[in-house]
Amino acid sequence: MNNETQDIVKQQDGWNELWKRDIHPWDKETPSPALIEVIEQKPISAQIPKSGNALVPGCGRGVDVFYLGNENRKAYGLDISPIAVQQCKDIRTKKGVSESQAEFMVGDFFKFDIPSGGFQLVYDYTFFCAIQPELRPAWGRRMAELIPTDGVLITLMYPLGNHADGPPFAVSEAAYHEQLDSNFACLLVDSCSSFDTRQGKEKIGVWRRK
Ligand SMILES: C[S@@+](CC[C@H](N)C(=O)[O-])C[C@H]1O[C@@H](n2cnc3c(N)ncnc32)[C@H](O)[C@@H]1O
Numbered sequence: 001m002n003n004e005t006q007d008i009v010k011q012q013d014g015w016n017e018l019w020k021r022d023i024h025p026w027d028k029e030t031p032s033p034a035l036i037e038v039i040e041q042k043p044i045s046a047q048i049p050k051s052g053n054a055l056v057p058g059c060g061r062g063v064d065v066f067y068l069g070n071e072n073r074k075a076y077g078l079d080i081s082p083i084a085v086q087q088c089k090d091i092r093t094k095k096g097v098s099e100s101q102a103e104f105m106v107g108d109f110f111k112f113d114i115p116s117g118g119f120q121l122v123y124d125y126t127f128f129c130a131i132q133p134e135l136r137p138a139w140g141r142r143m144a145e146l147i148p149t150d151g152v153l154i155t156l157m158y159p160l161g162n163h164a165d166g167p168p169f170a171v172s173e174a175a176y177h178e179q180l181d182s183n184f185a186c187l188l189v190d191s192c193s194s195f196d197t198r199q200g201k202e203k204i205g206v207w208r209r210k
Contacts, residue, residue: 001025001026001166001167001168002025005018005023005025006165006166006167008021008023009167015079015080015081015084016080016081016082016083016084018081019081019083019084019087020083024060024061026060026126026168027060027061027063028063028195029061029063030063031063031064031066031067032064032125032156032194032195033192033193033194033195034156034192034193034194034202034204035064035067035068035123035125035154035156036067036193037192037193037204038154038192038204038206039067039068042188042190042204044187044188044206047152047187047206047208048121048152048154048206049073049120049121049151049152050072050073051072051073051120052073052074052117052119052120052121052151053073053074053075053076053115053117053118053119053120053121054068054069054073054074054075054076054119054120054121054122054123055075055076055077055078055119055121055122055123055146056068056075056076056077056078056122056123056125057078057109057122057124057127058078058079058080058109058126058127058130059077059078059079059084059088059104060079060084060126061084061087061088061091062077062087062088062091062092062102062104064077064123064125065077065088065102065104066091066092066095066097066102068121068123069097069101069102070101071101073101073121074100074101074102074103075101075102075103076103076104076105076115076119077102077103077104077105078104078105078106078107078109078112079104079105079106079107080106080107080108080109081106082106085104085105085106088102088104089104092104109127109131109139109142110135110138110139110142114145114146117148118145118146118147118148118151119146119147119151120147120148120150120151120152121151121152121153121154122143122146122147122151122152122153122154123153123154123156124143124153124154124155124156125155125156125158126156126158126168128155128157128171128175128176129158129159129166129167129168129169129170129171130166130167130168130169131167131169132169133166133169136175136178136179137179139179140178140179140180140182140183143179143180143183143184144182144183144184144209147209148209149209149210150208150209151208151209152187152206152207152208152209153180153184153205153206153207153208153209154204154205154206154207155176155180155204155205155206155207156192156202156203156204156205157171157172157173157176157189157202157203157204157205158171158198158201158202159171159198159201159202160172160173160201160202160203161201173189173203173205176205180207183209183210184207184208184209184210185207185208185210186205186206186207187206187207187208188204188205188206189203189204189205190203190204191203191204192204
């Protein structure tokens with residue numbers, strides 16, 4: 001994001017303002033290669049729940065939600081921007097996907113109503129790096145509320161680095177461990193496939209709720 005975009009995010013209702021202005025430089029319009037790899041190709045895929053509820057917090061236009069939802073797994077996309085969520089619903093209609101496979105909700109990750117049973121799978125990509133770093137402890141506590149025992153959290157760690165400003169704020173493996181280790185067992189942190197512009201800036205993490 002350029003400086004002007006970062007300044008808009010920092011305003012009240014800033015994310016929705018970006019969506020209103022049609023500014024979404026993060027949007028790759030296709031599921032992340034690392035998500036497909038971890039779900040379909042890596043040995044760890046055997047340990048990832050194939051049924052129940054999945055959640056993509058800060059889902060944007062929902063590409064990863066459409067990938068994760070299927071006949072066995074209901075995927076929820078959550079976004080604080082009503083405009084983004086309406087776009088997801090419009091895309092769902094165009095794709096002919098049912099609400100039982102891809103459900104979209106407007107809400108704040110830190111306080112939305114959790115569906116009964118919680119989420120057996122959560123996928124965080126470009127959300128941990130989007131929130132203010134001081135909210136990271138609350139992010140870790142919230143993940144532990146959302147995911148029942150033996151549920152799985154996939155974190156596509158991006159952007160690895162140490163720059164100061166954001167979003168996207170820099171992340172590190174240690175930053176995820178710091179927020180997750182008390183409630184999650186780390187099953188994997190590994191290199192992964194990436195979009196061209198993000199090569200070398202990402203790692204995949206898989207965590208099981210204790
Ligand atoms: C950097 S974008 C990433 C979108 C999507 N994951 C992608 O990669 O295309 C971050 C998204 O998180 C949403 N968001 C920011 N804060 C949020 C919060 N507290 N709860 C839910 N969504 C939030 C924004 O509206 C935005 O769509």
